[in-house]
Amino acid sequence: MKTLNIGNVTVDRVQDWKGAVFHVPDTWPGSTWEAVEAQRDWLEPHFLAPKGQGRDGVLDCSLHTYIIRTPHFNVLVDTCVGNDRQRAAIPDWNMMNTDYLAKIAAAGLRPEDIHYVMCTHLHFDHVGWNTKLENGRWVPTFPRARYIFHKTEYDYWKDHQDHFAMDNSFADSILPVVEAGRADLVKGDFAIDDTIWLEPSPGHSPGHVCINLKSGRDSALFTGDAFHHPVQVAYPEWGIFADTDPAQSSATRRRILDRLCDTPTYMLAAHFMDPTIVRVVSNKDRWKLRV
Template identity: 40%
Template sequence: MSGDTIQLGDVTVTRVVEWSGPVSTVSAFVPDSSPDGRAALDPDFRNPADDAYHCAIQSWVLRSEGRTIVIDTGAGNDRERPQIPLFDHLKTPFLENLRLAGVEPEDVDLVVNTHVHYDHVGWNTRLENDEWTPTFPNARYLLPRVDRDYFDPENEHRRPPVHTDADRVRRQGSRLVFADSVAPILDRGLATLWEDSHTIDGNLTLAPAPGHTPGSSVLKLSSGTDRALFVGDLLHSPVQVAEPAANSCFCENPVEARATRYRLLGEAADTGALVVPAHFPGRGAAEVRKSGAGYELHNWAPFEPIRVN
């Protein structure tokens, strides 16, 4: 295997990076975290000089039972993102990086969006002749039905009320994400909306992991003696492994998010599953074991490390 690919049972897992760098601060991103917990992230996951949160936006390409599967599709290029100016009209070589991993967009059979946030659905589409068209034209897109319904602008009356200017900017951003990255997939009949659970093949299943968003999900890999949990934004930062009660500032239901985090970290510790979050730089994925009131990371995956300066 190359530095970007590992083997788990009969499944190969390849990391494809879209972007990496500092985003905001750890104390802003994970406001429930403790000062000691944040300091323990230095230097790989936090800059001690300014508390900058070290982040990677990446996709995971799985090859399983003859199919090519992409888990989460990053932020995407050319998008209007007022809610996060750092990624407004982004330009990255994501498709070139995908090709370097041996995958043309036409090769992809399935796309899994673990949830409907801007940095997980962006490359569902790309801009061609001023129109948002599917990036992976031969793929089925697996979307949690709960998130599709929750983020559909037609259902905004069901969401929490908007009180502040920041709330209004986030709500505008949510509409734009749905319009450029979700609606084109739905309109072309390429989406499979699932709920409760969804079996992809003999190695892979999707299960609900609610809290970060109502429809957040986890992809579970079980092949031979190997196990892995692709947990999306259940974990934004390693501080949430040591302190599972610490939510990110983007968790829609904090109580539910904490309960889900404890449950899945416990499952990973009990089964020895590799935990694969969406945004960890460094080697990107690790096993966990119980430590005090929380957990600790160990046995990092042998991916080539991402360095964030």
């Protein structure tokens, strides 16, 4: 992804991993490959492999963190899976060993340069690099950052740590941040300033939030896992099997699409493949993305 300029703010992406994670129909109950094919004209080539590559039924997923740099502070949005963690749910993400921090450094930032870490929700693939293993202990990776967790989300997962999308991440990626005094458990209308603020978008998880970014006349919405793949822009009724409330997640997608459709606001999702920077446009009685 190229650097995105939003007024006097920049957004960059650090990609930690990418690969085939999504399978139709299993990932989205009720989905069909025929319906995916019906959207091929705009999904290919970025979000759907060309025909004849033997990849029918499979869609790719990116794991990445967004870096927001304003004139006043540096923010990370979502922190991927992290290294050294046992994650049984997705074999490729088990005991990962990536050069994530080197990529952050290559983007010009040391861990101590990060002022805020914001998690759209607390599933294990959004909180991993919140911490790192140091002398056998999990410690905050970004020692000076305030970590912004939606309290509704935190309170729910505190009592549902056995969910497969948590997979012990509460203990190794969230609790150590809280115990180090680095976490702020905030309400759904939390704002850092008039540039960056939260917006509740429940359904995938109870306290899922989108993050608004606005500077000058430009704006972007970080949509986290409200959408996992662009195909859900065409079919917002397709909820991922991990949604805590499928009907609510579908309603949230429709609301976001209606709001962004045919506007200049960029949509920045947590798992969309390159080029990642997209806008929502109308497509007959549905929606599609323009890159």
